[in-house]
Amino acid sequence: MSAELQTNESSKAAGFNLATVFAFLKNNMREYGMLVALVVIVLYFQFETSGVLLQPTNITNVILQNSYIVVMALGMLLVIVAGHIDLSIGSVAAFVGAVAGYMMVKNDYPVILSIAACIAIGAAIGAFQGYWVAFRKIPAFIVTLAGMLIFRGLTLVLLGGSSLGPFPESFSNISRGFISGNEATTGFMSNPFGGADAKLHVMTLIIGLAFAAIIVYLDIVGRKNSRAFNFPVISTPLFIVKNAAVVAIIMAFCYILASYKGLPNVLLVLIPLIVLYIFVTKKTVIGRRIYALGGNEKAAKLSGVPTDRLTFYTFVNMGVLAAIGGMIFTGRLNSATPKAGDGFELDAIAAVFIGGASASGGIGTIFGVVIGALVMGVLNNGMSIAGVSVDWQQVVKGAVLLIAVYFDVSSKNKG
Amino acid sequence: MSDLLLEMRGITKTFPGVKALNDVNLQVRRAEIHALVGENGAGKSTLMKVLSGVYPHGSYTGEIIFEGQECRFNDISASEKLGIVIIHQELALIPFLSIAENIFLGHETASRGVINWNAAIAKTQALLKKVGLNESPNTLITDIGVGKQQLVEIAKALAKEVKLLILDEPTASLNESDSQALLELLLQFKQQGISSILISHKLNEVSKVADRITVIRDGATIETLDCHKETISEDRIIRGMVGRDLSHRFPPREATIGETLFEVRNWNVYHPLHAERKVVDNVSFSVRKGEIVGIAGLMGSGRTELAMSIFGHAYGKHISGHVYKNGQEIDVRTIQKAIRNGIAYVTEDRKNYGLVLIDGIKNNISLANLPAIANKSVINEPKELRITNQYRDDLGIRSSSVLQKTVNLSGGNQQKVVLSKWLFANPDILILDEPTRGIDVGAKYEIYTIINKLAQAGKAVIIISSELPEILGMCDRIYVMNEGQLVGEMPAADASQEKIMKCIMQQEVNQQ
Numbered sequence: 001m002s003a004e005l006q007t008n009e010s011s012k013a014a015g016f017n018l019a020t021v022f023a024f025l026k027n028n029m030r031e032y033g034m035l036v037a038l039v040v041i042v043l044y045f046q047f048e049t050s051g052v053l054l055q056p057t058n059i060t061n062v063i064l065q066n067s068y069i070v071v072m073a074l075g076m077l078l079v080i081v082a083g084h085i086d087l088s089i090g091s092v093a094a095f096v097g098a099v100a101g102y103m104m105v106k107n108d109y110p111v112i113l114s115i116a117a118c119i120a121i122g123a124a125i126g127a128f129q130g131y132w133v134a135f136r137k138i139p140a141f142i143v144t145l146a147g148m149l150i151f152r153g154l155t156l157v158l159l160g161g162s163s164l165g166p167f168p169e170s171f172s173n174i175s176r177g178f179i180s181g182n183e184a185t186t187g188f189m190s191n192p193f194g195g196a197d198a199k200l201h202v203m204t205l206i207i208g209l210a211f212a213a214i215i216v217y218l219d220i221v222g223r224k225n226s227r228a229f230n231f232p233v234i235s236t237p238l239f240i241v242k243n244a245a246v247v248a249i250i251m252a253f254c255y256i257l258a259s260y261k262g263l264p265n266v267l268l269v270l271i272p273l274i275v276l277y278i279f280v281t282k283k284t285v286i287g288r289r290i291y292a293l294g295g296n297e298k299a300a301k302l303s304g305v306p307t308d309r310l311t312f313y314t315f316v317n318m319g320v321l322a323a324i325g326g327m328i329f330t331g332r333l334n335s336a337t338p339k340a341g342d343g344f345e346l347d348a349i350a351a352v353f354i355g356g357a358s359a360s361g362g363i364g365t366i367f368g369v370v371i372g373a374l375v376m377g378v379l380n381n382g383m384s385i386a387g388v389s390v391d392w393q394q395v396v397k398g399a400v401l402l403i404a405v406y407f408d409v410s411s412k413n414k415g
Numbered sequence: 416m417s418d419l420l421l422e423m424r425g426i427t428k429t430f431p432g433v434k435a436l437n438d439v440n441l442q443v444r445r446a447e448i449h450a451l452v453g454e455n456g457a458g459k460s461t462l463m464k465v466l467s468g469v470y471p472h473g474s475y476t477g478e479i480i481f482e483g484q485e486c487r488f489n490d491i492s493a494s495e496k497l498g499i500v501i502i503h504q505e506l507a508l509i510p511f512l513s514i515a516e517n518i519f520l521g522h523e524t525a526s527r528g529v530i531n532w533n534a535a536i537a538k539t540q541a542l543l544k545k546v547g548l549n550e551s552p553n554t555l556i557t558d559i560g561v562g563k564q565q566l567v568e569i570a571k572a573l574a575k576e577v578k579l580l581i582l583d584e585p586t587a588s589l590n591e592s593d594s595q596a597l598l599e600l601l602l603q604f605k606q607q608g609i610s611s612i613l614i615s616h617k618l619n620e621v622s623k624v625a626d627r628i629t630v631i632r633d634g635a636t637i638e639t640l641d642c643h644k645e646t647i648s649e650d651r652i653i654r655g656m657v658g659r660d661l662s663h664r665f666p667p668r669e670a671t672i673g674e675t676l677f678e679v680r681n682w683n684v685y686h687p688l689h690a691e692r693k694v695v696d697n698v699s700f701s702v703r704k705g706e707i708v709g710i711a712g713l714m715g716s717g718r719t720e721l722a723m724s725i726f727g728h729a730y731g732k733h734i735s736g737h738v739y740k741n742g743q744e745i746d747v748r749t750i751q752k753a754i755r756n757g758i759a760y761v762t763e764d765r766k767n768y769g770l771v772l773i774d775g776i777k778n779n780i781s782l783a784n785l786p787a788i789a790n791k792s793v794i795n796e797p798k799e800l801r802i803t804n805q806y807r808d809d810l811g812i813r814s815s816s817v818l819q820k821t822v823n824l825s826g827g828n829q830q831k832v833v834l835s836k837w838l839f840a841n842p843d844i845l846i847l848d849e850p851t852r853g854i855d856v857g858a859k860y861e862i863y864t865i866i867n868k869l870a871q872a873g874k875a876v877i878i879i880s881s882e883l884p885e886i887l888g889m890c891d892r893i894y895v896m897n898e899g900q901l902v903g904e905m906p907a908a909d910a911s912q913e914k915i916m917k918c919i920m921q922q923e924v925n926q927q
Contacts, residue, residue, distance in 0.1 A: 229800045231816065285785045285792045292782050295771035302729060302768055303783040303836065304754040362773050 033407065034355060034371045041375060045382030052385050053378070056260035059253075064332060066377035067175065067266040068093070068325040070370060072344060073351040074277045075321035077369045078314045080352050081281075083294040083361030084133060084140035086318050088147030089348060092125050093326030093341035095151040100327055101164030101336030104171060111171045118323050125151065126319020127312070134311035148345070156338050165335025173265060175331035179203060180262035191259060200255070201262030208254030211271070212247045219243055266328060273324075278366045290314060294361030350397070351376055354404040375400065419480075420445045420610050421499075421579060426465055426477035435461045436475070437634045443579065443612060446605050450613045450625035453656055454883065458634040459614050463581050467501040468494040481579075492521075498578030502568045504587060508556045515539040515552035518571045542570040546600060562593030569600065580604065581612045586620060587715055598624050616713050618649040618920065630655035649920060650913070657883065657912035665888035666860060668867040672891065673704030675742075676875040677844045682736035684717075684724040694720045694731060696899040702844065702875035707866065709890030709907075710879045711915050717899040718879045719763055722846045726760035727753035740843065754783065759842035761833055763849035763879070765826075769833040772822035776814055777803040779821055779832050783840040806835035810865060827858025834865060845869060846877045851885065863889060883912045895919060 045053045052058055072089050079086050096118045103114040125147070132143040166172070180187050180201050191198035219239075226233045234242065257263055281287040292300040293307050301307045325344070330336050355372030357364025379400060383393045421443040428436040436458045443449045453459050464470050466479060468488030479486045481497055488494045491501075508517050515535050524535045539552035548566040550559060556567065565585060572580055582601075586594040594617075601611050601624060615621050621628060628647060630637040637655050640647050684695035695717050702708045712718050723730035725738060727750030738747050740756060747753040753760075762768040770779055780803045781788055788799040803817045810831045814824060821832055830850065837845065847866065851859045866889065870876050880886050886893055893910050895903035895918040903918035 225797050225800075228797065229804065231800075231818075283793055283796070285789045285794060288778065288782075288785060288794060292771050292774065292778070295773045296767070298768045299771050300782065302726075302750060302760065302762060304727075304751050304840075305782070306751060358773075362771070 033411070034368060034375065034404065037404070038371055038375050038378065041378055041382070045378065045386065049382060049385045053382055054256070056256045058381065058385070059256050060260050060264060062374075062377050062381050063264055063270075064175065064266060065381065066373055067264075067270050068328040068332070069344065069347045069351060069377070070270060070373045071273060071321055071328065072325040073348040073355075073369045073373050074273060074366060075314075075318035076345075076348040076352050077277075077355075077357060077364050077366060078281075078290055079140070079318050080349070080357050080359070081294045081361060081364045082290050082311055082314045083297065084311065084314070085349065086129070086140065086144045086147075086315070086322075087345050088125075088129065088144040088151060089318065089322040089325070090341035090344035090346075091148045091151035091155065092122065092319065092322040093329060093344055094155040094336075094338070095125075095158070096122055096323040096326035097330035097336040097340050098155045098158040098164070098338075100171070100330050101167070102158055104167055105164045105336070111168055114171075115327065118327055119320055122319040122321075122323025122326075123316050124319070126316040126322070129319070130312040130315030133315060134308045140315075155340075159336060159338050161338060163335045163337040165333070167331060167334055171327075172331040172334045174269065175266050175328040176334070177265045178261040178263060179265060179268065187262070198259060201258040204254050204258040204262040205251075207263060208250055208258075212250040215246060215250070216243050219246075269324070269328070273321075274366060274370060281366055286310070286313075291362055294363075296362070347373075347376060350401050354401060356408050372404075375404075418444050420447075420482065421466075422480040423462070423466060424478050424480065426462065426475055426479075428461055428465055428470060428475040435634050436465070439477070439631065439634070439636050441629055441636065442639070443610055444626075445610060446608045447626045448601055448605055448611050448613060448624050450615065450621040450628040451631065452615065452618065452621060452628060452652055453631035454881070457631045457656075459631055460583060461634075462631070463501060463583060463612070463614065466494070467491055467499060467581065495575050498576055499581070500572035500575055500577045500579070501581040502565075502572060502583065502585065504584040506561075506564050506568055508564055508567060510557040511555060513553045513555055514543070514550060514559075514567050514570075517556055517567060518542060518552075518574050520571075522575070538574070539570070542573050545573060546570045547596065560593075562589045562596070565589065565593070565597060566600075569597075577609060579610050579612065581614075583614045584616065585613070586615065586617060587713075594620065618652050621652065622647055622649060628652060632656060653913055653916050657916075664860070664884065666864045666867055668870065670705065670707075670870070670891050672706045673873065675701050676704045676740065677702045678739040679725060680737045680739070682721065682725070682738075683734065684720055684731035685733045687730065687732050690732060694899050695724060698736075698896075698899075698901050700894055700901060700904075702877055704873050704875060705870050706892065707870050707876045707878060707890045709886035709893045710877065710896055711883060711886045711893055712881075712896035713919065714881060716896045716919075718896050719848055720899075721896070722760055722848055722877070722879060723762075725753070726750065726758055726846065729760075754840060754842070757841075757843035758846070759783075759837035759840055759844070760846045761830075761837055761848060761850060763852060765829055765833050770821045770829060773820065775818045775820055776807060776812060776824075776832055777817040780806055780817075780835045780839055783836050787839070802839065803835075806839065810835055811861060825858070827854045827861070830854060830858070830862060831865075834862070838869075842874070844875045844877070846879070848879045849881065850878060851880075851882070883915055886915075887912065 042053065072093070076086060076089070099121055100114055100118050103109040103117060104111060129140075129143050129147050132138045133140045180203070187202050188199040189202050191200045223233050223239065233239070254263075281291075289300065289305045289310055292303070292305055293310055297307055326341060329340060333340070351373035352364060352369050353359065353372070354375055355364065355368030355370070357368065376397060379397055380393065383396065388396070419442055421441070423439065423441040426436050426439040427434070439458065439462055441451075441462065451459050451462070461470075465475050468491050471489045472487035479488070481499065486494070486497065509520065512520070518539050519535050523530050524538065525531060536552045543550060543552065546566045546569050548563055548570065550563065556564060559567075569580070585597055589597065598620060601613065604611060613621065613625065622642070625642055627642060628640045630640070630652065632655070640651070640655070678701040680699045682695055682698040683693065686692035686694050698721055700708070710718050710721070720730050724734050725747060728734055728748055729750055738745050745756040747756065747758065766772060771782070777799060781799050785794065786792075788795055788802060800817065806812070807814065807817050812824070812828050812831045812835070814828065821829055824832065850866065851862055854862065866876060866878070878886065878889055887907060887910055890907050893905050893907055893915065894901050895905075895915055897919045902921070903915070905914065
C-alpha cells in the first residue's frame, strides 16, 4: 500500500506524463531511495570495472557471496524492528558450521539429519538468548555480546583449532551448486541473442517468468483492493510502466543467470525465505504485533500483545536463520573453520539499517533489507574487482552506512 | 523600592487549540509565603513554567517584573540567575549521585573544569545545616527518603542564592512530620527575607502558612485573599476554586441502569519498587449495567494504580483481592485475560501508553483485537480497512485517511483512535482514565457523547478524572479516592465539588 502514490483527481485525469512520474518518485523517495542508490552504485562499478560487474559469472558470484548475509539479515530485521539487537549471529553461524562438520565430516551422519539438527541447535541458541532478553530483561546488547563470546569459544572447543572438511557433495551443493547440476550441461538451449556457443538455461527462464507473473498478479489484486476503499492509487499507465519495469528487471536478471550456469541452488532457499518474511511482516498477526511492540512496547502491552513472548520468538527465529546462514557459508567454503562468520553480525546489521530500519524499533521492511544487503554486496564485489585494497573497502563501507542512515533520518524529519 | 518582589501582569499563554492562561495577574511581596491554589488543569503549573522560563519569552504575552526590572527569560538558567528557583513535583535529582554532587550539578565549584571537592563538600555541609538535614554530603540520593530528597532540592535552591522559591506540591508525597518540617523551613526562610510560592492541594497547610492566597480557575486569576486581613476558611478557598457554570458542557443522557455487572472486592496493591508501600488499600466497588461511575481524587491518590492493577495486573506487586463479572469471579492476572474477560482500559497517557505513534490510525485501531480481522493469523486487509474506516466515520476522526500516522493527529482525534481501539475489542467494562486530558472543549463534548452511547448500550463505564466538573457532569455515582483508599461514595444527584473536596480533606485531617 505504501508504495502507492497519492494522486489527486487532476493528475489522474492527466494520465501519464513527466510530472506524474516525477511526483511518483518524489513521494516514494523514502521507499525507493536506496534502490536508486543501488542502481547508481551498480552503474558506477559497471563503468569502473569495464563491464566485469554485470557479467553472468560475476552476478552469480555476488549472489553466492551474499546469500548467507541476506538470510541472517532477514532475522536481524525482526530483532531490530522489535527494538533489540543481536551481536552473536556470526559466532552462532560458526558454531553451527562446526556442528555440521562434526556430524557430517567426522561422524558421517546423514545430510538431512544433520541439517535438521543444526536448525534445532540454532533455535535452541535463539531460545537461550531470547529467554534472558525477554523474560529476565537483560539488554539484548549484553546478552548477545555474551553469546558472541560463548559460541565463538564453543566453536574453537568443537574444532580444536583446525578446520573440518570437505563436506558431502549433497550438502555443499546447496550453496555451491546450480539447478542445472554441477557440470551445467543439461537443460540448455541456444541463445538467440548470443554467438554460436552461447547457451541459455531453460528452467531458469521459466522460473523467472513464473515469479514475475506472481508479482504482477499480486500487484493487480492489491490495486483492486485499494480502489475498493477509494484509496489513492497510481494512474493506470504509470501502473503498467511500473510493472513492466519490474518484469523487465526480473527477466534481465534471469537471462544473465541463464546464460552462465543457470539459477544457483542457494536462490531456491533465499527467494522463498524472502517471500515468506515479506508475507510474515506485512500480512500476519504476529508480524503486525512485532512492529507494534517495537513502535511502543508499553502501548502494545496494554493492548494485550504478549510482548515478552513475542520478543522471545524473534530471537528463536534469529537463531534458526543464523543456523541456516552458517550452513550456507560452511557449504560454500566446503569446510568448517574456527574463524567462520567473523563480522557477519555487523554486515547483517548494516544491511538492515541501510535498508531504512529505525534503530529505535518499529520501522523497517524486508524489501529494504534485501536492497541494503545488495548495496553492501555490490560495494564489496565492485571494489575488489576495481582493485581497491581491503583496508580502504572498510572505510568506504563505513562511510556508506553513515551516509545512508543520515539520508534516511533527515528525510524522515522532513516528512 | 516597592515591597513587591514579583509582579506578573496580563499573562496569556495558548497551546494549539487551548488557552491555558488568560490575562493572569500575580503579585508576590518580599518575605512572603504566597499560596497558589486551583484545580488540576487550572493553569498553576503553566504559570510557574512561564515564570521560570521553561516557556521562553515570546511564547506568551504579558510581562514579568522582578525586583522592579522587566524580565525576559529564555530558559531556566536565566531565571535562576536572578534567584527564581522552581522545585517540581517530580524531583529532579540524579539517584546515583551523592547529595553534594546533586546540589552543585550544573554549577560545580570548579576551576578550569577541575572540581574542588573539599570546597563543594564544605559548602554542602553548610547548606544541609540550613535546611536541617543531618546527612553526609557523600550519601547517595537513592539511599535517602523522599522527605529528605525534598530538603536536598531546597538546599540546591539555596546554593543558587534564591530570592523566590517556587514549590509545586512539595508535600504531596511526604508524610505528616516531614510536611511539618518543610513548612517550618518555609517560615524560617520568610524570616530571612526569602519569598516562596507554594502550590498545594492541601488547603489546611495553605491556610496555616500562607500570607496571601491567589486562586486560579480555568486559566484566569479569580481572586487574591489576604490571610492577615481576615481569617480564610478552607470552605472559602474551595468556593473560589470551583463554582462555575456547568450547563451545556455535557450532553444529556437518559440513564437506564441494570444489574451489577462488575465488582471488585478487597483489592490491595503494593508499589512495584518500594515493596512496603501500599498504593491501593482494601478497595471495594461495583458498577452496574449501563451505569457511569466516577472515581474522583487528587493526582497520586492511587486511582490510576487501581485501574491498571485491575487491568491484567499491569501495575503493582503482591496484588490481592477478587474481581467479579455478572457475579462470577474472573481471572485478570494478565492483560490478555483481562481483555478476554471484557475489560478495556483507556490510559491517561495516550502518547506513551495508548498509541503506537509511528503507526497509522488503522494499525492502532485493530491492535487490541487482531484475531477478529485475521483468518488463521493472516490479516484480512480489506476487512481491516472496512472496519477501521467505519470507526473513523462513526467517531469523526478528522484525518486524511486511516493510513495517516497518529503522531500527526490532534489530542482529541488521538483519543478517538484509542477509544476506537477499545470499542473494536468490544468490552463489557470500560475504564477511562482522564479521558479528556489536554483536549479542547469541542472534542471533549464529542468524547462525552461517545461515552454516553456506550453506557446506553449496556456497558459498565468507569471514569477516572481529576476534573470534578467532568465527574459531576457525566457520572451516575461517584466514589472518592484518597491515599489509596475509597473515602466516600455518593450518588451524583447529591454530590457537589465542595462535598467531594471535603471527603478528601476530611481524611487528611483524620490522619493527623
